[in-house]
Amino acid sequence: MTAKIIDGKQVAAQMRAELKDKVAQLKSKGITPGLAVILVGQDPASQSYVTAKEKACAEIGMHSDDNRLPAETTQEALLELIAHFNTDPKIHGILVQLPLPKHINEDQVLLAIDPNKDVDGFHPVNVGRMVVGQDAFLPCTPHGVIQLLLRSGVELAGAEVVIVGRSNIVGKPLANMLIQKSRTGNATVTVCHTRTKNIAEHTRRSDIVIAAAGRPNTITAEMVKDGVVIIDVGVNRVEDAAKKKGYRLVGDVDFPAVSQKASLITPVPGGVGPMTITMLLYNTVLSAEKTLKALSS
Ligand code: GUN
Numbered sequence: 001m002t003a004k005i006i007d008g009k010q011v012a013a014q015m016r017a018e019l020k021d022k023v024a025q026l027k028s029k030g031i032t033p034g035l036a037v038i039l040v041g042q043d044p045a046s047q048s049y050v051t052a053k054e055k056a057c058a059e060i061g062m063h064s065d066d067n068r069l070p071a072e073t074t075q076e077a078l079l080e081l082i083a084h085f086n087t088d089p090k091i092h093g094i095l096v097q098l099p100l101p102k103h104i105n106e107d108q109v110l111l112a113i114d115p116n117k118d119v120d121g122f123h124p125v126n127v128g129r130m131v132v133g134q135d136a137f138l139p140c141t142p143h144g145v146i147q148l149l150l151r152s153g154v155e156l157a158g159a160e161v162v163i164v165g166r167s168n169i170v171g172k173p174l175a176n177m178l179i180q181k182s183r184t185g186n187a188t189v190t191v192c193h194t195r196t197k198n199i200a201e202h203t204r205r206s207d208i209v210i211a212a213a214g215r216p217n218t219i220t221a222e223m224v225k226d227g228v229v230i231i232d233v234g235v236n237r238v239e240d241a242a243k244k245k246g247y248r249l250v251g252d253v254d255f256p257a258v259s260q261k262a263s264l265i266t267p268v269p270g271g272v273g274p275m276t277i278t279m280l281l282y283n284t285v286l287s288a289e290k291t292l293k294a295l296s297s
Helices: 008-028 044-059 075-087 106-112 124-131 140-151 171-179 199-203 272-296
Strands: 034-040 063-069 093-096 160-164 188-192 208-211 229-232 236-239 247-250
Touching: 008 044, 008 140, 008 272, 034 044, 034 075, 034 272, 044 063, 044 272, 063 075, 075 093, 075 106, 093 272, 124 171, 140 171, 140 229, 140 272, 160 171, 160 199, 171 188, 188 199
Parallel strands: 034 063, 034 093, 160 188, 160 208, 208 229
Antiparallel strands: 236 247
16 A cells, blocks of 8 residues: 655645634734744754744734844743733734753743743643643644644544654643544544553554654554554654755654555655644634634623
8 A cells, every 4th residue: 555645735725724814804803913932042943943933924914023032041031021922912822932941941931921822732721721621722733733634534533543752742732632522532542652662562553653752763664554544743854965954854754664554644844844833823813813802702
């Protein structure tokens, strides 16, 4: 079997077109959705993510307030900036790009963001609300993965899903979202990680494998069954002298071999990546809609 490619760029473009219409409607009612983006330091991958987020905001007519701070920025200064955006009426979403430099306490920074502007869905209030099935901002990458599956016609109810990776940004929230008693859940979920005894034993029986380990070739063809659906969340830079930049991007999955066995598979780049940014736009528009509703009630 040769897999059909799940085209994240195409799904993202369709969702962004829907969001652009919503932004136009909000603007006609006097509200321009605004996102504050904060990047501390010069990590090259973070810089390119942040540039892509700012560009995406502009493309759908949203306002973005871009804050690129030096690596030496103090935690106090960062918390002050967050406090400013928490009360800025032009801002409906605040995104602090992770990881932060070592001298800054990430937990305290995430706690400082107003949960009503936490469009990353990382604040413990939103995480808790998500876990108990209440209305919450859903974290962008896991939400993007679920949208890709649903919009590709994959049945989640009763499906055996294996997630490889247990990060706070992807693995843990995705597992929670997939077990919710809802249209976006009802799956049977296993989470594998670095201490799992035999990952292949789990992946071989699963209908859907989601790789979020951050390591190339974590999922090989021998580890999956015929017809499996593969979602590759990994973004790894591997040296490649043939490329102008000196590297190329690969996921966590051995794409050439696994795509011979899978029924559906996401490529890297062009799979999950475009969806993450789209769901960030989605959350920011949702936040602006909530503001409008509160103003008119
Ligand atoms: N770093 C890697 N992924 C993310 C994300 O989704 N949001 C933020 N803020 N930082 C990240």
